[in-house]
Structures are given as structure tokens and as C-alpha cells.
Amino acid sequence: MTRNALLDAAECVLFEDGTQALTLASVAERAGVSKGGLLYHFPTKEALLTGLIERVIAEFDALVARHDDGTPGSYTRAYVEATFEILTDGENAGSRRRWSAITAAATGPELGAPLNAAMTRWHRRDPAEDPDPLAALVVRLAAEGLWEVLSHDPDLLDADGCRALKQRLLSMLDS
Known part of the structure; x- marks a missing residue:
């Protein structure tokens, strides 16, 4: 096993x-x-919960890194690509995984610390990394909110709706 x-x-x-x-x-x-x-x-149960949290952070970091080519603004584009890749997987396992990690983190402040640190790292980027730092923050926060909404209403968007939303978010970075 x-x-x-x-x-x-x-x-x-x-x-x-x-x-x-x-x-x-x-x-x-x-x-x-x-x-x-x-x-x-x-x-221990805490070790199990820590494992859930560490795995979701590591998997998301790896996806972002795979899409990030290092050019200005590419991190936020990679963040959007990674988010939609997970949210549109056929079984929605990625969304369930993220929900489970957040639920695990909510059981105590010490368990929430790694997820809080990851959120800080994901969203408090150096403004010089993005041509339009405010647009980049808005796009990342919109993608973050999508995780939450789809965990409660997974059928909100069909495949076409997901593609359209992703393209719209990415286009906001090109302005």
C-alpha cells in the first residue's frame, strides 16, 4: 500500500x-x-492530515511550475492553467483533494499553517513579476474563488463554460 x-x-x-x-x-x-x-x-491522525495538506500544496506547485516559463506575467498565467487543469479533470478528484486539504487544515491552527503559507506565497507575488500587478491579483483571486464555488456547485460550468472563463481570465492579463 x-x-x-x-x-x-x-x-x-x-x-x-x-x-x-x-x-x-x-x-x-x-x-x-x-x-x-x-x-x-x-x-497519528495529525500526520495523516499533514500529509493531505502537503500533497495538495506540492501537486499544485508542480502544476504551476510546469506551466510557468519564467517570462513576465507567466506565473499568473500558469496559476490559471494549473487551476483549470485540476478543476476540469474528468473525475474532479483535484477539486475533492483541495477541499479535503482545506477541511483538514481547519481542524487546528498548526495544521492550517502550511496551507496559509502556500496561499501567501501564491498570492503575494512581487509586483515587478507582472506587467499589470493588480490585474494579476484579480485573476489569481478569481481562480481561487472558483475552487470554492465549484466545491459547492460542481456543475456550475460545463466544459464550454470552463474554457470561456479560463480564456477570459487569461485575456485580462493581456490588457
Whole structure:
């Protein structure tokens, strides 16, 4: 059993059954492993929650890095590309993953610290990196808000609507 499979099981428990249902035993059962097998990777519930948070941050950072070519304004374009890549995946697993990490972070201030630090890093960019820093901030915040709205109403936008919204956000960076 891999660490990622255990994190996937924890996400499913959180998403389907809520925070009260997230126990090491419930995650082990969902993953089809013994509790000892889970404890090998995650010795405590806090370690499991930390793993959920760290994974979502690392995955998003990797996607942004893949799209960022280092030119002026490319970070925000990469942020939008990464956001829509996750939100439009066929199973919407990326959106569920982000929701699960945010839910995990909400269980205590120490668990929220890494996600808070990532948000600060993602949104408090050096203004010199963007031709229009205010437009870049507006676009990143709009993309951030989209995560929230789609976690509550995943059918808000169809594929055409997603493409149109993404193009509109990207066009705001070209002004």
C-alpha cells in the first residue's frame, strides 16, 4: 500500500463522511489495509492530515511550475492553467483533494499553517513579476474563488463554460 493510496482513502472518508468520520481505523478500512499498515506511513491522525495538506500544496506547485516559463506575467498565467487543469479533470478528484486539504487544515491552527503559507506565497507575488500587478491579483483571486464555488456547485460550468472563463481570465492579463 502506497502513501498516496492511503491519502486517497483519507480524502474519500473526509469527502463522503465528514470530519467526524475521519479516524485512522476508517482510513485503514477504506484503503483495505490493517491499521498497522496505515500507522507505518502515518503514526497519528495529525500526520495523516499533514500529509493531505502537503500533497495538495506540492501537486499544485508542480502544476504551476510546469506551466510557468519564467517570462513576465507567466506565473499568473500558469496559476490559471494549473487551476483549470485540476478543476476540469474528468473525475474532479483535484477539486475533492483541495477541499479535503482545506477541511483538514481547519481542524487546528498548526495544521492550517502550511496551507496559509502556500496561499501567501501564491498570492503575494512581487509586483515587478507582472506587467499589470493588480490585474494579476484579480485573476489569481478569481481562480481561487472558483475552487470554492465549484466545491459547492460542481456543475456550475460545463466544459464550454470552463474554457470561456479560463480564456477570459487569461485575456485580462493581456490588457
